[in-house]
Amino acid sequence: MTSARSRSKALRAMLAQRCTEIEQNVGKIVGQRMPSCGAISGERCARIALRAFERGRALVIPGFLMSAVMVMAALTPRFVLRIIAGVIGRTLRKHQLAAGSPEP
Secondary structure, eight states: OHHHHHHHHHHHHHHHHHHHHHHHHTTTTTTOOOOGGGOOOHHHHHHHHHHHHHTTOSOOOOSHHHHHHHHHHHHSOHHHHHHHHHHHHHHHHHHHHHTTOOOO
């Protein structure tokens, strides 16, 4: 039991570090930060990921807002998603070029 508990703590620390790195780098591609309503802390992300791992879940979507977005995306017809993705992609690309980011 102690071994499993120590592995759990080590995994939690590693996940928290990776989530924090991702959190720090969000927005560097397009020069914009994620809205605070859609952001969660690295520690919370690690807790959610570890809980899902321990329960054997292959996929977990952390946060209520992202879960709602994924449900809406699943219920939306694909042609509508393609139109929305095109608009968002063009907008982000304009911001990326305006910020002087290199070509992908």
